[in-house]
Amino acid sequence: MTKTAIIAGTGVLPGILADRLDETNTPYVIAELEGFAMENPKGRPVERFIVERLALLFDRFDDLGVEQVIFAGAVSRPAIDPERIDPKTATLLPVLLPAFQQGDDALLRAVIALFEDAGFSVVGVDSVAPELVPGEGVLTTAQPSQDDKADADRAAKVVAGIGALDVGQGAVVAQGLCLAIETLPGTAAMLRWVAEVAKTCRANPNGAKGVFFKAPKPGQERRIDLPAIGPDTVVQADAADLAGIVIEAGGVMLLDPEATIAEANSRGLFIWARTP
Known part of the structure; x- marks a missing residue:
């Protein structure tokens, strides 16, 4: 089965999707952006990450065998701290930083492109929980x-x-x-x-x-x-x-x-x- 990563923001949606994946015995991992904790009443384990080290998250997903990602939950634009950027993520900044100066949709498209360029397919919520x-x-x-x-x-x-x-x-x-x-x-x-x-x-x-x-x-x-x-x-x-x-x-x-x-x-x- 395709292993899925839920990129989690705040709210109930990441947990809802995790429930659906559990019901179909689909393997998954939850990656939570620092500062935007999901509602997690079941205490599911999460992998926490920061935007400044996004490339390291990609490496972690490769290690875990992740093939596709789904974004769920609310996230506002995090402030970028230059001191936290690792050398590998620095190579992504020419794509990411200009997108931060544009509208939400432009930023989201840039984020999707980065994940796809790293070899992961990006799917929508309806692919996991069409009833929503x-x-x-x-x-x-x-x-x-x-x-x-x-x-x-x-x-x-x-x-x-x-x-x-x-x-x-x-x-x-x-x-x-x-x-x-x-x-x-x-x-x-x-x-x-x-x-x-x-x-x-x-x-x-x-x-x-x-x-x-x-x-x-x-x-x-x-x-x-x-x-x-x-x-x-x-x-x-x-x-x-x-x-x-x-x-x-x-x-x-x-x-x-x-x-x-x-x-x-x-x-x-x-x-x-x-x-x-």
Whole structure:
């Protein structure tokens, strides 16, 4: 069987993928970037690494027989400490350092290229846990109305626009008006702002509540940094008094599908995986 390395960041996703690999008896190793500890309630062993010694991680993977890698979890851009760079990793810096000055997608593409050049295949989350990336359809008991669908269409255009600028992956639209867009602080901050401020901006207080829409950026490298929602997202959307959540079918993960859908059903919100 192909031995897999999970490149882990913060959050539950690395553990979820490890569970799936355990279920299929697929050998794997978890490599955790220093400063970005994954949620690890089962106490799985991890190999810790730093960006400044990335080449040494490649050597370690070779020793362990790793053939493919999968990136999982949240990581912000680490600061590079020149004093920690080893001579072998220094040869990678002409590729890596310029990418740090560009947008997220450019950086991710550079990272993937480095792993592939080192001889490892890079696969997406859906190759290990396809059930986390739903296809077309409404996943909940509640259904989107025609007004909700119109708001989703508008939000999709907004997200495509900000995504092309490498700004964010989400937006809130109500009654055709964009109430908020996702920027660096992330989804939770955006929905919290909508709950506190923007919900008073609806043109008709008795009209459509609005939707939260999330999708990958246009041309995004989907093997890393696939957008995700979970039960907390549903709670936050409810607090923002939205009618539901719309995600791009095949392009957004449900970190805990069963719990996420149950949370939405208990609150009367819909979750719609919409074809682009």
